[in-house]
Amino acid sequence: MPTFARYLCTAAVAALTACSAPSTPREEAMSLDFLSGPVRVTDHRGDDDLLSAGLGLKGLAGAPTPFAEADAPTPAELRRRAILMSWKGIADLGPLGGYGRVYGGVPDVPGREYTAFARLPDAHAPHRVLLQAPDAFDKQARCLIVTASSGSRGVYGAISLAGAFGLPRGCAVAYTDKGTGSGYFDTATGTGVALDGTRARAGEAALEFEPRAYDADAGVAVKHMHSGDNPEADWGRDVLQAARFGLAMLDRAYPDQAPFTPENTRIIAAGLSNGGGAVLQAAGLDHDGLLDAVMAMEPNVHLSGRGRALYDYATEAALWMPCALTDARFDDAPLARTEGKPPAHWLARCASLHAQGRLRAGTQTEQAAEALAHLHAQGWTDAVLSTAASTTAFDAWRSVAAGYASAYLRREVGQMPCGFRYDAMDMRGQPTTANPALRAAWWSDASGIPPGAGVGLFGGLDASADPTLDSLECLRALWSGSDDEAVRLHASVDALAAQLPRASLPIWVVHGADDGLIPTAFTSEPYVDWLRAEGRTPRYWKVPHAQHFDAFLALPEFGAAHVPLMPYGYAALDALYRHVVAGEALSDAPMPKPSPRGTEALTSQALDLSP
Known part of the structure; x- marks a missing residue:
């Protein structure tokens, strides 16, 4: 691992300014001058927690609870709903799926969250960064999982992967929405989403996204599609910023253990779908050696001259x-x-x-x-x-x-x-004027790509x-x-191409053989073949009978014919964790040979994973 000549001072982190002492280029890379506003800190204990917002597995599998005031949900209500919708959009929580029984789990994890808007130097719009710091942080292991949202989801979009793996193990988890997310801007009212998730008018609060120019009848503006940034090309840089943000916030969360640096804190990047592509982009840009390992599930990864965009x-x-x-x-x-x-x-x-x-x-x-x-x-x-x-x-x-x-x-x-164009949508699927209740729920309920959450593609x-x-x-x-x-x-599209990671960086790619949204033949296989041709030794699991959407397995037609992919991502993460934290050798890990569950409940034998 590269070393620091001098560590960024904690007082400067708290003030979001640079240290007064002269800095080396390495220290400058670790500064927090990329934040575009204050850090919001919230506690999550008692009937709330980091992993499920107090809902537990049963609550996450159930229907969303209506807001007490539909037009004006509180930040706590919005956060709880956003976490629930992120779980539901990714994981198989159905009664036959085995989550929490055969694999995975949703224990209560009390702790704190630190969230802010971050910005790349040449970007018009910010991306959200968030650190979840558990009270039971393992001070001996000193582990940070850094992740990017799947699809175009908001900042909690990878909680069922990175949060569910890292938080129960005592790791902190750093998230980025990678310049996407559901901070929709309504041009008719000039309102967007503030740092706490509530609606605010442009000019009255820092917003997750505000178009540079717009007409009042332009419809709904979505950050991924209307920022003018080509955000996908920057997903790797967003992940690395989230890692730096995570280290700095660990200093705040556990001052008795500070400083947290890449030398003394193991950092594992993990993501799925677009988030998987983001962590592979980050792997190729990690010239400072922040990352200790990378696990990408069903990654939307693009290469120059290989595969298909x-x-x-x-x-x-x-x-x-x-x-x-x-x-x-x-x-x-x-x-x-x-x-x-x-x-x-x-x-x-x-x-x-x-x-x-x-x-x-x-x-x-x-x-x-x-x-x-x-x-x-x-x-x-x-x-x-x-x-x-x-x-x-x-x-x-x-x-x-x-x-x-x-x-x-x-x-x-x-x-x-x-x-x-995107516009608010009525119950008949026709364009309409968004009412306050509809707008209020966009941040918590939307996936970042309309149609959905009352916003349509017209x-x-x-x-x-x-x-x-x-x-x-x-x-x-x-x-x-x-x-x-x-x-x-x-x-x-050419700007999306992943770069070659350093030879010593462990990389594990997990992909479903039956993925119909991001086929392995166009993405993971060309990427893994390229790494091997360049002398790298990635691990690759092409999981039989797995497809892209674990959440679809709650539908009988899907569940009977396919296996969930998430347990294989957890297994790969577990092996990487033991390698970089405990120093265990990273074995070749034979390809599992799972069997679909049919009409019965999923069993551990069907997954074919070693205990």
């Missing part, structure tokens, strides 16, 4: 999957049929592709087979397509592509490409039998075209 395969999937999934081999795929039949607009997609000359076959059955053959040639397998049927059924490919196109092109609110539809085709063609042209917009989008 998310935008590429998402826009391809949005166009071709509706037709391909009408093939009879997907009759039993979850959510692929309505009353035994493919959706009418999926059948219409076959006709559209045929009319364009992309499919030559004359019958619908032959067209489905031809579309399927096209996807096979692009690297999609039947197992992956079967789970991707749910993504297609939810129209999620289009939602992802529309949002990411806006981010890559650095569009402001009201200027999204291909005619898209535009890009027509009255034809294939209503999304034209907008999808527009989104695809941003990848396949050669005009200025396509060149700009490709430049933004």
Whole structure:
């Protein structure tokens, strides 16, 4: 590990200013001049805690509790709901899933939280950073888990992975929302989200996100899509800032044990999905040696000249999957049929592709087979397509592509490409004016990518039998075209490429073999192959029967056919923890061979994990 010439003084950390003594470049890298406001400190004990906000496993698995005042929830209510929604969005908490019985757990973990807005030097919008410091911090192990939210979720988005693993072991956990999150800004009222999660007007409080310019009728502004920053390119830097923030806040939390440095504190980075991509980005940027190990689950990782970019395969999937999934081999795929039949607009997609000359076959059955053959040639397998049927059924490919196109092109609110926009949504799915209760719940309830939590994706539809085709063609042209917009989008995607981590950094990648959202063939496998070609020795588990969304396993169709991925992430983290904290050798760890639970409750034998 690199050493400090002099440690950043605790008094300066408390004041968020630099030390008065001359600093070395290493000390400057560890300063907190990246914070853009005060640090908020809260205690969580008694009927509250760090891991579940006092809900416990039963409460997390249950329905959200209404706010006492729907229009004005308290910061404590918002935090509790945000933690609950983050758990529900990621983990399988269903009665047959085995969480808390076969693997994992939600014990009471009292402690404190330290949260602030942080900013990269060239960024327009901040990212949230948060440290959870348990009262039972293991002062001998001195462990910090640093993580980034999955998807575009808020700062608690990885609590079911990093928090559930680290906090019960006495580790502190540092989080970042990595420039995404649910701090939605309502242009009609000029309000956004303050540091404590409550709504506030621009100019009256520091906000999680405030557009640089907007019209009052521009709709809802979302940080990931409208910041003008291409935040995905900075996810690795966000993770490293969160690690530095975590070390500094440990000095505050446990002053008798200060200073906390990379020399005396083991730092493990862990994330899943987009968070997994973020920690792999961080691994390649960790030139100062902050990180001791990295565990990435189902990572959305991009490489230069290898694999496929998310935008590429998402826009391809949005166009071709509706037709391909009408093939009879997907009759039993979850959510692929309505009353035994493919959706009418999926059948219409076959006709559209045929009319364009992309499919030559004359019958619908032959067209489905031809579309399927096209996807096979692009690297999609039947197992992956079967789970991707749910993504297609939810129209999620289009939602992802529309949002990411806006981010890559650095569009402001009201200027999204291909005619898209976000607006408040009524019970019929129509645009409306957001009421105070709807706005108040955005921060706790939204996932960061509309539609959801009363915010809809609008535009890009027509009255034809294939209503999304034209907008999808527009989104695809941003990848396949050669005009200025396509060149700009490709430049933004090129900026996402992960860099080579140092040779001594242990890296463990865990991915579901049946992942239909972030297929291993496009992401983890090219990344692991690249590391090995460059002389690195990553561990890689391609877990049979695992797909992307553990939360979907509560649905009988998914739970019967698939296994959860989370226990394998915990197992990899446990091995890395024992390696960097206790000095145990890191074994090759044979690939588990799990079995789906079928209609019965999950058993430990089905997971095939050594105790």
